[in-house]
Amino acid sequence: MDHDAKKIGKDRPAAPVERRIIPAWTDYNGHLNVTWIAHLFDLGTDNLLDALQIGEAYAAGTGCSTFALGAHVSYLSEAQLGDDVEVHSTLVGVNAKRIKYRHELKASVGGRVIAVLEQVSMHVDLKERRSKPWPAEVKATLVDSLDTTGPADLCDGLRLKPEMCHD
Numbered sequence: 001m002d003h004d005a006k007k008i009g010k011d012r013p014a015a016p017v018e019r020r021i022i023p024a025w026t027d028y029n030g031h032l033n034v035t036w037i038a039h040l041f042d043l044g045t046d047n048l049l050d051a052l053q054i055g056e057a058y059a060a061g062t063g064c065s066t067f068a069l070g071a072h073v074s075y076l077s078e079a080q081l082g083d084d085v086e087v088h089s090t091l092v093g094v095n096a097k098r099i100k101y102r103h104e105l106k107a108s109v110g111g112r113v114i115a116v117l118e119q120v121s122m123h124v125d126l127k128e129r130r131s132k133p134w135p136a137e138v139k140a141t142l143v144d145s146l147d148t149t150g151p152a153d154l155c156d157g158l159r160l161k162p163e164m165c166h167d
Helices: 033-052 056-060 136-145
Strands: 017-019 064-075 084-094 097-105 113-125
Touching: 033 056, 033 064, 033 097, 033 113, 056 064, 056 113, 064 136, 084 113, 084 136
Parallel strands: none
Antiparallel strands: 017 084, 064 113, 084 097, 097 113
């Protein structure tokens, strides 16, 4: 793993995912449906994991990946047909087996926050289907990529069993 490649963190966030709201994504209320907000956050997760070098290529090369443990979404405003939106993502926590990240879905013009997702994911051996500690080099890269302005507690704001949050 190249510690300098695509390093992200407080001073260098992952590039945002940009999309335009299309008719299929709107509902009878005339705004972006929650299903598609989840889709946009999922695209943000893939983008962030790739920027952290623990995405699809990592899974293919190591046989390890991340599984979601829990998430909290706040819906703060609307997006409508034709609006341009962006998903901004940051890594806000890491421990021996887990990461916590935050996505903000924002209007491209003006930066109005539409929704926020905070999620905790666990590092998993795909063959054994069990959690596994991050390799030392990977964890070092993750720690270097932290946005230290975020919450320190991995499960702050999420209703997870305590054993799912701590090593």
